[in-house]
Amino acid sequence: MTRDLRTLKSEAVGRAVGDVETPALILDVGAVERNVKKMARECRRLGTLLRPHIKVHKSPDIALMQLAAGAVGVTTATVWEARAMIEAGVADVLVANQVVPPAAIAELAELAAAASVSVAVDAAENIRSLSLAATRAGSQFGVLVEVDVGMGRGGARKPDETRDLAELAGELPGLHLRGLMGYEGHCMVEDDANAREQMASRAASILRDSVEHLRRAGIAVDVVSSGGTGTFEQTGALSFVTEIQAGSYTTMDVFHERMTDRFERALFVLGTVTSAHGREAVVDAGRKAISTDAAAPAAVGRNIEVIFANEEHLGLRVTAGDPFAIGDKVLLVPGYAPTAVNLYDAYLVVRDGTITDVWPIRSRYGTETIRLRSASAVTT
Amino acid sequence: MTRDLRTLKSEAVGRAVGDVETPALILDVGAVERNVKKMARECRRLGTLLRPHIKVHKSPDIALMQLAAGAVGVTTATVWEARAMIEAGVADVLVANQVVPPAAIAELAELAAAASVSVAVDAAENIRSLSLAATRAGSQFGVLVEVDVGMGRGGARKPDETRDLAELAGELPGLHLRGLMGYEGHCMVEDDANAREQMASRAASILRDSVEHLRRAGIAVDVVSSGGTGTFEQTGALSFVTEIQAGSYTTMDVFHERMTDRFERALFVLGTVTSAHGREAVVDAGRKAISTDAAAPAAVGRNIEVIFANEEHLGLRVTAGDPFAIGDKVLLVPGYAPTAVNLYDAYLVVRDGTITDVWPIRSRYGTETIRLRSASAVTT
Numbered sequence: 001m002t003r004d005l006r007t008l009k010s011e012a013v014g015r016a017v018g019d020v021e022t023p024a025l026i027l028d029v030g031a032v033e034r035n036v037k038k039m040a041r042e043c044r045r046l047g048t049l050l051r052p053h054i055k056v057h058k059s060p061d062i063a064l065m066q067l068a069a070g071a072v073g074v075t076t077a078t079v080w081e082a083r084a085m086i087e088a089g090v091a092d093v094l095v096a097n098q099v100v101p102p103a104a105i106a107e108l109a110e111l112a113a114a115a116s117v118s119v120a121v122d123a124a125e126n127i128r129s130l131s132l133a134a135t136r137a138g139s140q141f142g143v144l145v146e147v148d149v150g151m152g153r154g155g156a157r158k159p160d161e162t163r164d165l166a167e168l169a170g171e172l173p174g175l176h177l178r179g180l181m182g183y184e185g186h187c188m189v190e191d192d193a194n195a196r197e198q199m200a201s202r203a204a205s206i207l208r209d210s211v212e213h214l215r216r217a218g219i220a221v222d223v224v225s226s227g228g229t230g231t232f233e234q235t236g237a238l239s240f241v242t243e244i245q246a247g248s249y250t251t252m253d254v255f256h257e258r259m260t261d262r263f264e265r266a267l268f269v270l271g272t273v274t275s276a277h278g279r280e281a282v283v284d285a286g287r288k289a290i291s292t293d294a295a296a297p298a299a300v301g302r303n304i305e306v307i308f309a310n311e312e313h314l315g316l317r318v319t320a321g322d323p324f325a326i327g328d329k330v331l332l333v334p335g336y337a338p339t340a341v342n343l344y345d346a347y348l349v350v351r352d353g354t355i356t357d358v359w360p361i362r363s364r365y366g367t368e369t370i371r372l373r374s375a376s377a378v379t380t
Numbered sequence: 381m382t383r384d385l386r387t388l389k390s391e392a393v394g395r396a397v398g399d400v401e402t403p404a405l406i407l408d409v410g411a412v413e414r415n416v417k418k419m420a421r422e423c424r425r426l427g428t429l430l431r432p433h434i435k436v437h438k439s440p441d442i443a444l445m446q447l448a449a450g451a452v453g454v455t456t457a458t459v460w461e462a463r464a465m466i467e468a469g470v471a472d473v474l475v476a477n478q479v480v481p482p483a484a485i486a487e488l489a490e491l492a493a494a495a496s497v498s499v500a501v502d503a504a505e506n507i508r509s510l511s512l513a514a515t516r517a518g519s520q521f522g523v524l525v526e527v528d529v530g531m532g533r534g535g536a537r538k539p540d541e542t543r544d545l546a547e548l549a550g551e552l553p554g555l556h557l558r559g560l561m562g563y564e565g566h567c568m569v570e571d572d573a574n575a576r577e578q579m580a581s582r583a584a585s586i587l588r589d590s591v592e593h594l595r596r597a598g599i600a601v602d603v604v605s606s607g608g609t610g611t612f613e614q615t616g617a618l619s620f621v622t623e624i625q626a627g628s629y630t631t632m633d634v635f636h637e638r639m640t641d642r643f644e645r646a647l648f649v650l651g652t653v654t655s656a657h658g659r660e661a662v663v664d665a666g667r668k669a670i671s672t673d674a675a676a677p678a679a680v681g682r683n684i685e686v687i688f689a690n691e692e693h694l695g696l697r698v699t700a701g702d703p704f705a706i707g708d709k710v711l712l713v714p715g716y717a718p719t720a721v722n723l724y725d726a727y728l729v730v731r732d733g734t735i736t737d738v739w740p741i742r743s744r745y746g747t748e749t750i751r752l753r754s755a756s757a758v759t760t
Contacts, residue, residue: 008747021483021751055691077692097692098654100664100707103401122655123706153662153693154655185690274478275502275534282533284480287673288722289745310565311435311718312457312477313533326503327480338691342668343722345746361746365669366725367388367738371401 005346009358017350022272022329023289025340027347029356031266032062032250038263039232039249040069046236046244051075051094051225053247056338059347060088061359062250073116075225075245079104080369082111084362092116094144094225096181096245098126098154103371105129109137109174118142118223120181122155127168127175134174142178143169144225147210149182149203159213166219179223180214182207183245188230189294191258200231204238211240230259253337255295267337268300271314273328279317281324285332286312289343295335302330385726389738397730402652402709403669405720407727409736411646412442412630418643419612419629420449426616426624431455431474431605433627436718439727440468441739442630453496455605455625459484460749463491464742472496474524474605476561476625478506478534483751485509489517489554498522498603500561502535507548507555514554522558523549524605527590529562529583539593546599559603560594562587563625568610569674571638580611584618591620610639633717635675647717648680651694653708659697661704665712666692669723675715682710 017026043050052066053075063074063085073092076082082093092115099105099119111117112134119141121127127143134141145165148155156162162180170177184203190196207226214221227235227244236244248256251267271285288311290297296306297314308315314332318324334340341347342364349357363369397406423430432446433455443454443465453472456462462473472495479485479499491497492514499521501507507523514521525545528535536542542560550557564583570576587606594601607615607624616624628636631647651665668691670677676686677694688695694712698704714720721727722744729737743749 003747005747008750011752012750015752019753021481021753023745024750025745097664098662098706100654101401101652125706152660153688153690153695157657272481274480277537280532282478284477287719293667293673308533310533311722315533326478326505339667342691343745345744346750348750358747364725365403365405365723366741367383367385370388370392370404370726370728372391372395373399373401 005358005360008346012348012355012358015355017353017355020270020348022270023285024270025344025347026268026270027349027359028266028268029349029351031264033065035249035252035263035266036066036069039246040071042232043236043244044070046233048236048241049243051243051245052250053077053096053245054081054085056247056341057250058084058341058361058363059359060084060362063090064088066250072243075247078363079108080363082108082117086111086115090115094118096120096183096225098122098146100126102129103373105133106137106374107371109133109139109141112139112141113137116142118144118178120144120146120154121165121169122146124165124168127165127172131172131174139174141175143175144178144181144223145169147180147182147207149184149206150199151183151186153185155182159210162210163214163217163219166214170219177219179221179225180207180210181225182210183226183228184231184235185228188228188259196230196259197234200234204235208238208240229256248337251337253295253340254298254333254335265333267334267340269297269332269334269340271330271332273324273326273330276324276326279323280307281316281318283314283316283330283332284312285314286310288312290314290332291334291336291340291343293336293339297335298333300331300333385738385740388726392728392735392738395735397733397735400650400728402650403665404650405724405727406648406650407729407739408646408648409729409731411644413445415629415632415643415646416446416449419626420451422612423616423624424450426613428616428621429623431623431625432630433457433476433625434461434465436627436721437630438464438721438741438743439739440464440742443470444468446630452623455627458743459488460743462488462497466491466495470495474498476500476563476605478502478526480506482509483753485513486517486754487751489513489519489521492519492521493517496522498524498558500524500526500534501545501549502526504545504548507545507552511552511554519554521555523555524558524561524603525549527560527562527587529564529586530579531563531566533565535562539590542590543593543597543599546594547597550599557599559601559605559622560587560590561605562590563606563608564611564615565608568608568639576610576639577614580614584615588618588620609636628717631717633675633720634678634713634715645713647714647720649677649712649714649720651710651712653704653706653710656704656706659703660687661696661698663694663696663710663712664692665694666690668692670694670712671714671716671720671723673716673719677715678713680711680713
């Protein structure tokens, strides 16, 4: 029988982390709290608001902690993440992507009756669909026109296009034009700090030009939403940027450690050595248990390199120190937290070596998110 | 509120696949049935038994279909997969990996009281732990000594080591030595058919030498388990190999299409175009919705190349034919089925364009699998 979260919680709370078998996802809640408070302080110092991206942790519990520390709302990647947050009591959500499937638009319009919901747009037909859905639901969407600041993904690619979309969003019923969004995600994959700073500067100038272009056209731009954990200091210091969307600072991972040392490791996957040959070892935390897609995992307190990552096996080579023995537990740091978290439906929440709670991970794909088109879905 | 599988089923069954919103995991059950029957025929023709690896689909429903077509049992990667299969009525399970965490060993010993359970071993201390756990549970493990046939992962690396492990497994209580296992997984990543055949031949000769070494030492080798979808014809034709562990033939994926054209595509992820710029388009099926870790996805009926894969965005470039428009649905073939399936907790089961069922995907990591060490766990 599948267990439910309540059963796991009753078994786990109060137990020592040393009793945890593998693989398991472990959250050091003290480190999360310190990271959340530190980023809140940093944003106050920079004079920017913070709207943390919750795609990193998919956790209503962590989101509420971020709001308690002063975040102005949350950023989500999907409608389903927005639903999970609003159900948990989050009052202000930005879906920082284009929402296109009709059932998703209709559902977001319903959610917008219960909370402040903004959404990113980059096409006129999508703006019209959002307007129709909000009008039908008797709700209102905040709208941020997405500007492509060099990532080449979503977003308007020319200032006049940005202006036309903003004007349309400003005119249609059910919509409230709030401003612009530009995400310099392409900068996060640049390891070199100087090169990353230059890329972020170019991205910032594209976003600044768009803001000025709209203002010259007489369009109010109240919100400019941008920035990630790898660029928050630079982007947060820009006078025209009003809020930062960073999220990875909450848990950190190997990928983001390359860019900033200001935050602590708070997320771990526990594995067990299942085979050992000299300095090489196999751990039971493969690609189905830990993310290897943006960076290789690290091991706490050990000098290792990852030599392969199969579905259920992570191959390690010890580069300094004692070799592993069969049965050794290994505390791994995910290469990329968002995709590691997405492999589990629950965190074991640990404080001072004891499991204090089990927190759900929400809005992964499947029964929670799959929708059939309803007769009431709005299509244009 | 999170939905449960029953609710999704009540909403989905009887609806047209055209009503499915995105992202969603779709199983063409007719194609699965044809693949299952075809592989059963192929194995009969080759004179080998079939013990399909269910890590590919993690579906009790598909496993029962494979058994009905003549499979001798199933292969699993983990104890949790074995539990899901045995709970569904599968009577014969091989866990084709080393099981080391004490709670996992204890649980497998309990499962072995309800079904025939075999497990792969490559270390003496692990064999002793299994013996103690089976004895304590009053059950028995079948044991296959894993031979490293060139993959460099688990498995004994020298014939004498293989023989010593087999002798130990043959002597200890609670264990029944059944034979050897060798998985030529390193051959599956070789695209060139000739090179793959040569690699598989070298792997086969290592396995054959091990079988002969044991038999010369007077050790019975009843079972030799080996082979995957990329090598089944070659490995299945070997006289000393008694069973084939192939699994990917069930669903297929881009990765396995490179190796065999004998089976049909049966697994799909449905996406929607959310942004479009000329010949480039963004689809709402990123790394959290489709596997990109062993091969890039393909699109049914379209000529595309994947230009990026973010968490929630798949960037496509159309290489021939009409460009995509915002709102277009795209039927994607996962690059690698096992890790794509692992992102969802349910399949929409489709026959002739209509959803006929919703099948659970079991034993993903989290509440179903996390265990705390119990006082009764056996440690050596």
